[in-house]
Amino acid sequence: MTQVMDPKDCQVIVDTTYITGFAEGSVISAEQNEDRFTVHTGAQGEKSLGRSHDETGVITLHLASTSPSLAFLNELYKQGEPFPISCTNARTGEFVGGDQAILQKPPGKEWGSEVADRDVEITVLDYREE
Numbered sequence: 001m002t003q004v005m006d007p008k009d010c011q012v013i014v015d016t017t018y019i020t021g022f023a024e025g026s027v028i029s030a031e032q033n034e035d036r037f038t039v040h041t042g043a044q045g046e047k048s049l050g051r052s053h054d055e056t057g058v059i060t061l062h063l064a065s066t067s068p069s070l071a072f073l074n075e076l077y078k079q080g081e082p083f084p085i086s087c088t089n090a091r092t093g094e095f096v097g098g099d100q101a102i103l104q105k106p107p108g109k110e111w112g113s114e115v116a117d118r119d120v121e122i123t124v125l126d127y128r129e130e
Contacts, residue, residue, distance in 0.1 A: 019067075
């Protein structure tokens with residue numbers, strides 16, 4: 001059976017605001033910052049694991065330079081307060097997000113004769129995936 005990927009199935013809510021105006025292609029990308037385990041192999045081949053408790057991650061929103069959400073995200077950056085973020089895919093049931101997210105730098109700027117892509121990196125302190 002053929003699977004259909006529809007970007008309209010993706011919903012991003014930052015604080016209590018729905019984000020709109022995504023660029024062509026990917027809507028978001030997300031990943032945890034650290035591997036959960038580090039494997040150590042001794043000189044004689046014995047294995048041990050080190051567990052990381054780093055629960056941070058990064059969610060990148062891929063917006064068009066014409067996105068009405070850019071002004072809102074710039075305001076969040078200026079406020080400098082943590083906010084919740086929720087990214088869901090209605091078709092697959094996947095979720096990424098957290099309750100404590102911050103913008104460490106403002107969205108980049110680019111102006112020209114064409115609509116440019118702007119990536120907005122959001123650091124999530126309590127990153128989780130479902």
